[in-house]
Amino acid sequence: MITPDQINEYKQKGFVVLHDILTSVEIARMEADLESFLSRQSDGKERHEYLEIERDPGGQETGTFRRINHPHRILETVAEFSRSQKLIDIMTPILGPNVRLHNSKINLKLPSGAPVEWHQDWAFYPHTNDDFLTVGVLLDDASDFNGGMLCIPGSHRGAVYDHRNSITGNFCHAIESPESKLNLANAEGLFARKGSLTLHHVRTLHGSGPNHSNSARRLLLIGYAAADAWPLLGVSRYDEFERAMVSGKSTVFPRMEALPLTVPFPISRFGDQIFESQRELQKSHFVSA
Ligand SMILES: O=C(O)CCC(=O)C(=O)O
Incomplete structure (x- = not known):
């Protein structure tokens, strides 16, 4: 359930927190x-397909799990929730009746877990229109101390920033020296109890600090787009694209809007591994844990 005030807040600020949505x-x-x-992931296929393991500064895997990619494909509870009426009722007043799931991940952010540098998801996957949001499901209480998400209000209606590393020249999933370009003093924390949801627009500037606490800060993120928002970088598997519809009807007539854009090229040597490519930045914006 989302109220008209919460929809308005999302539209004005580019994000909103919906408190205590999931039951215990x-x-x-x-x-x-x-x-x-x-606990099943000591070895095997799933480990490489779905799990990202932390690396030390020399590039060696530390054995610590950092992120689960595409959890809606492997965790039954996430698959169920990602298509639940509860969630569809929250999203459709914003995205319209026709909605497609675009991506999902769980950032585990274990104690001392790394920050996520300032970025706009739009730079990673530009679409023909920006009726696209990410739902965050707080699997732990989130605060400033444990690296809860931060967003800059109104940034979803502003510029789209360069996300390339000035040394390597490659896309780096982050805005370099954000303090010199953005008014970070305005940032607001999406801090709430576990079981709450956050929604952020695909162009909203966001990031999160390191985890200074001694327990994990787990966050499930699921991206959804209006069915007529088509990925500008193309659709590799049309059957999967069709199966990703969670509400209403798909279309082969994308809605095109004149919007500021950038594209995620040249590709980082780490592909889409955000934590590794962000680590190539000369300087983290956040103070490490
Ligand atoms: O886990 C977080 O705090 C933010 C995650 C995020 O923005 C991302 O993974 O793109």
């Missing part, structure tokens, strides 16, 4: 599913 039973099921998946 729903959260406990999702946590159990996640923990059971992680």
Whole structure:
């Protein structure tokens, strides 16, 4: 359930927090599913396909899990929630009746876990229009101390920034020296109890600090687009693209809007591994844990 005031807040600021949306039973099921998946991952295919493992400064895997990619494909509870009526009722007043799931991930942010540098998701995957948002499901309480997400109000209606590393020249999933370009003093924390949801627009500037606490700050993120927002970089598997519809009807007539854009090229040597390519920045904006 989303109220007209919350929809208005999302439209004005480019993000909103919806407090206490999942029940404790729903959260406990999702946590159990996640923990059971992680405990099975000492080896095997899933490990490489779905798990990102932290690397030390020399590039060696530390063995610590950092992120689960595409959890809606492997965790039943996430698959269920990602298509639930509860979530569709929250998204459709904003995106319209026809909605497609674009991506999902769980950032585990374990104690001392790395920050996520300032960026706009729009730079990673530009579409023909920006009726596109990401739902965050707080699997732990989020605060400034444990690296909860920060967003800059109104930035979804502003510029689209360069996300290339000035040394390597490659796309780096982050805005270099953001303090010199953005008014970070305006940033607001999307801090709330576990079971709350956050929504942020695809152009909203956001990031999050390191985890200074001694427990994880797990955040499930699921991106959704209006069905007529088509990826400008193309659709590689049309059957999968069709199956990703979660509400209403798909279309082969994209809606094109004149919007500021950038494209994620030249590709980082780490591909789409955001944490590794952000680590190539000369300087982190956040103070490490
Ligand atoms: O985990 C976070 O705090 C933010 C994650 C994020 O923005 C991303 O993974 O693109």
